[in-house]
Amino acid sequence: MRRSARRAHEEATLLREVLDPFRQKFPTVAVTERVHRPPAARTLMSEATGARAIVVGSRGRGAISGLVLGSVSQAVLHRAASPVFVVPVLGSRRTATYGRGAGGLG
Known part of the structure; x- marks a missing residue:
């Protein structure tokens, strides 16, 4: 191989x-699994067209861990037309957040 x-x-x-x-x-809960290559934010936005919600993880590796979302989470959160839920990775002390895309929940 x-x-x-x-x-x-x-x-x-x-x-x-x-x-x-x-x-x-x-x-x-219906889940579609796909593995893609970068750029991750663009791929997620493309795949999520028409989705009722988008769930992304955040590892908290920003400049101020726990306060700054990762670049992919940030991009999806600000550009999505669907509600976006950002969840921390297992073991993280942060709580989950959600955002509002155009037409999303807020």
Whole structure:
């Protein structure tokens, strides 16, 4: 298997492993899984066209950890037409936030 194909397979496997507990806990929530290459914000916005909501994670790696969202979360939060929910990674002390895109919740 070529290196890029092996990496894509590993990324897809990791994504499935991360999502499986949530699928079991929330079986009625439809989730589409896809692994894309950068630029992440542009890809998320493209894939989310027509979505009822967008959920993105934030690792809090900004200049002031915990106060500044990551660049991808920030871009999606400000440009999305759907409600955007930004959730911290496991183990983070920050609380989840949500934002308002054009026509989103606020």
